[in-house]
Amino acid sequence: MPRLAFAQSFWDGYDTLEKPIRAGVRKAMAKFQAMSVAELNADKGLHLESVENARDPRMRTIRITDFWRGVVLAPDDGSDTFLLVNVLPHDDAYTWAAKRLYSQNSATRALEVRNAVALDELTPLYETAARTAPRLLFTDVSDGTLRELGIDDQVLRAARSLVDKAQLEAFATLLPEDQLEVLQYLAEGFSPDEVYRDVVAVRRPADAPAEPVEDLATVIANTSARIRLVTGPQELEEILEKPFAAWRVFLHPSQRRVAYRASYGGPVQVTGGPGTGKTVAALHRVKHLLGRSEDSRILLTTYTNALAAGLRDMLGLLLDDDEELLARVDVTTVDSFAHGVVRAGSTGTPPKPLGDREQRQLWEKVVKQLALPFSAQFLAQEYRHVVLGQNLRDLDAYLGASRRGRGTGLGPARRREVWRAVERFEQFLRDRGETTHLRVCARAAGLLADRPAPYTHVVVDEAQDLHPAQWRVLRAAVAPGPDDLFITGDPHQRIYDSRVSLGSLGITTAGRSFRLRVNYRSTEEILAWSARLLAPVDIEALDGEGSDSLAGYRSLLHGHRPQARGYSSRQEETEALVEWVRTLLDKGLAPHEIGVCARFNLSLDAAEEKLKAAGVPVLRVKGQVTQGAEGVRLATMHAMKGLEFRAVCVLGVAEGSVPFTREITPREVDAPQHDADLLRERCLLFVACTRARETLNVSWSGTASPFLAQVS
Numbered sequence: 001m002p003r004l005a006f007a008q009s010f011w012d013g014y015d016t017l018e019k020p021i022r023a024g025v026r027k028a029m030a031k032f033q034a035m036s037v038a039e040l041n042a043d044k045g046l047h048l049e050s051v052e053n054a055r056d057p058r059m060r061t062i063r064i065t066d067f068w069r070g071v072v073l074a075p076d077d078g079s080d081t082f083l084l085v086n087v088l089p090h091d092d093a094y095t096w097a098a099k100r101l102y103s104q105n106s107a108t109r110a111l112e113v114r115n116a117v118a119l120d121e122l123t124p125l126y127e128t129a130a131r132t133a134p135r136l137l138f139t140d141v142s143d144g145t146l147r148e149l150g151i152d153d154q155v156l157r158a159a160r161s162l163v164d165k166a167q168l169e170a171f172a173t174l175l176p177e178d179q180l181e182v183l184q185y186l187a188e189g190f191s192p193d194e195v196y197r198d199v200v201a202v203r204r205p206a207d208a209p210a211e212p213v214e215d216l217a218t219v220i221a222n223t224s225a226r227i228r229l230v231t232g233p234q235e236l237e238e239i240l241e242k243p244f245a246a247w248r249v250f251l252h253p254s255q256r257r258v259a260y261r262a263s264y265g266g267p268v269q270v271t272g273g274p275g276t277g278k279t280v281a282a283l284h285r286v287k288h289l290l291g292r293s294e295d296s297r298i299l300l301t302t303y304t305n306a307l308a309a310g311l312r313d314m315l316g317l318l319l320d321d322d323e324e325l326l327a328r329v330d331v332t333t334v335d336s337f338a339h340g341v342v343r344a345g346s347t348g349t350p351p352k353p354l355g356d357r358e359q360r361q362l363w364e365k366v367v368k369q370l371a372l373p374f375s376a377q378f379l380a381q382e383y384r385h386v387v388l389g390q391n392l393r394d395l396d397a398y399l400g401a402s403r404r405g406r407g408t409g410l411g412p413a414r415r416r417e418v419w420r421a422v423e424r425f426e427q428f429l430r431d432r433g434e435t436t437h438l439r440v441c442a443r444a445a446g447l448l449a450d451r452p453a454p455y456t457h458v459v460v461d462e463a464q465d466l467h468p469a470q471w472r473v474l475r476a477a478v479a480p481g482p483d484d485l486f487i488t489g490d491p492h493q494r495i496y497d498s499r500v501s502l503g504s505l506g507i508t509t510a511g512r513s514f515r516l517r518v519n520y521r522s523t524e525e526i527l528a529w530s531a532r533l534l535a536p537v538d539i540e541a542l543d544g545e546g547s548d549s550l551a552g553y554r555s556l557l558h559g560h561r562p563q564a565r566g567y568s569s570r571q572e573e574t575e576a577l578v579e580w581v582r583t584l585l586d587k588g589l590a591p592h593e594i595g596v597c598a599r600f601n602l603s604l605d606a607a608e609e610k611l612k613a614a615g616v617p618v619l620r621v622k623g624q625v626t627q628g629a630e631g632v633r634l635a636t637m638h639a640m641k642g643l644e645f646r647a648v649c650v651l652g653v654a655e656g657s658v659p660f661t662r663e664i665t666p667r668e669v670d671a672p673q674h675d676a677d678l679l680r681e682r683c684l685l686f687v688a689c690t691r692a693r694e695t696l697n698v699s700w701s702g703t704a705s706p707f708l709a710q711v712s
């Protein structure tokens with residue numbers, strides 16, 4: 001019996017096919033599992049036929065319905081794997097198939113596809129223009145180097161005709177996948193060695209013979225990043241029945257490498273810009289760790305309860321709702337976990353954690369009572385960054401502590417005054433039966449330190465915002481050793497005021513740090529626009545050592561440029577929002593595929609009212625997102641973390657609001673804190689904008705936010 005495989009190009013369109021066409025696909029595919037090659041060729045219903053004037057002689061089409069045909073790559077070398085590459089209306093299927101050429105990449109050994117006809121047509125035009133260009137894109141890379149990286153004759157000629165990155169992007173949909181990625185990395189300025197390591201080596205099979213083996217079945221087996229092999233009728237039924245979630249199956253090689261490495265010597269750090277599949281990598285790591293031993297117990301954490309609920313659903317999907325496996329994973333936030341530990345270790349009612357605003361009020365009371373020369377804001381920050389950040393328990397520890405990163409110097413006399421304030425603050429909390437989340441974390445870390453670690457592995461998503469007190473809980477939840485911590489995060493998305501040096505907390509990732517660069521969520525236009533928001537600033541690395549960058553960060557998707565527009569009044573801006581939402585709904589977007597966000601809940605109230613009045617269903621996202629409920633999602637910028645929508649409108653990006661003046665410590669009070677506050681607000685806008693998959697609309701009334709100066 002022949003074997004059957006599905007290319008990613010087929011899945012890209014599968015979910016949008018109508019029911020009868022999907023049924024046709026299932027019926028046709030079942031035949032591939034039931035008949036011999038000779039029977040397939042003779043089957044009248046399937047009508048397997050070759051494509052006239054095809055660039056690839058192995059191209060065939062098959063009947064799906066009267067009007068739809070499947071495009072199949074058929075082996076002609078005696079091997080037995082058929083590959084379904086697309087399903088299209090009859091005429092389109094033939095045109096598409098005739099232009100495509102499948103080939104094996106000489107370096108990665110994977111199967112790639114190109115639009116050979118378009119490449120032949122376009123290259124000479126670009127070559128003519130290139131003759132008079134002052135500089136070509138790949139001047140500095142020799143033919144020999146390009147060939148070692150898998151570039152073949154046709155692609156080499158095209159590459160030599162390009163003058164800049166924009167032209168490379170214009171070729172992107174025509175070029176073979178792995179070769180395109182090699183060229184994109186080179187165009188970003190990565191050295192050939194780095195490109196070999198990050199693009200070729202991660203794909204090339206470990207046991208690849210010196211000379212490529214060319215039979216189609218072997219080449220298909222080398223292409224797990226883009227092709228799914230189906231082993232039996234049950235698997236076929238399952239994958240065609242369920243909505244297809246590409247992230248479950250087709251990992252980018254850089255994702256697969258980090259998630260499925262058998263074992264690491266210690267903590268691992270995976271960074272990458274928004275939408276690069278860090279959460280997906282974390283989930284696959286959980287799957288791998290569960291499969292390694294029946295004794296593994298895993299803590300999977302993320303930042304908010306809403307995100308934890310989303311992770312739980314995704315994990316269920318990835319593990320096919322296997323109850324035994326799911327029972328071995330706790331998915332929660334660090335705070336909830338810490339509360340659980342403290343609750344289990346104490347009798348009586350546990351103290352109630354206060355929110356930021358209530359804590360600020362308490363600090364104000366302290367300042368007033370003790371008549372101190374500090375502001376409540378200063379004390380709250382000192383307590384958070386220095387006292388809790390370093391887990392200082394008494395005056396002596398505080399007197400000797402480093403206050404790196406704090407702008408105002410404090411001599412011993414001043415420190416004594418601060419400590420008096422700390423003691424008074426904590427006394428207030430005790431008297432009122434209250435606490436703070438970070439104090440609960442400090443307590444939980446202490447309790448965990450005295451007992452055997454409850455987990456064999458801890459996987460941390462959205463790690464960039466965790467406070468040292470939260471890291472201490474995670475450190476204590478698993479014994480130091482191989483595969484203890486797997487950490488994913490993006491320092492460009494830091495939106496809370498946390499500063500960490502992971503090394504000083506016993507979490508060293510040196511030699512085990514990886515970066516993801518391909519964005520699966522947003523179009524290149526949205527990414528490039530959003531990345532410019534961060535261009536003027538330096539971003540500290542996730543582990544607190546050195547800085548991070550978005551070099552090489554890119555998307556394979558293309559679309560419209562984001563719109564940024566100012567209005568003369570709030571009312572006009574809200575009216576434009578309603579119009580924008582209506583246009584998207586008319587285009588066929590479902591309400592829940594549209595996200596509207598703003599810095600303040602107040603701005604969302606106005607938007608909600610206007611949208612409702614226009615008959616548009618809306619749903620406020622606060623904490624948990626109600627599953628299944630329909631409505632345009634309205635969320636503050638903070639609540640947008642980790643979410644994504646086909647279209648996003650960021651409202652109210654005006655001076656005074658973004659950055660929010662009240663949240664910015666005056667420069668004269670504390671210069672480093674002032675800069676940190678501004679950076680946090682800038683990152684917040686970046687997070688909001690990078691939630692958009694296809695459409696991004698940014699608006700304001702009055703004067704635009706100063707952060708928009710670099711992008712428009």
Ligand SMILES: Nc1ncnc2c1ncn2[C@@H]1O[C@H](COP(=O)(O)OP(=O)(O)OP(=O)(O)O)[C@@H](O)[C@H]1O
Pocket residue numbers: 246247250251252255272273274275276277278279280281490493519520521641642643644690
């Ligand atoms: N290998 C993949 N194939 C297809 N889709 C993928 C893949 N990896 C990730 N995605 C999709 O890309 C989107 C972003 O992925 P994910 O949420 O894991 O990224 P992230 O890096 O954690 O993003 P952020 O930092 O912005 O929260 C999701 O819709 C996810 O399903």
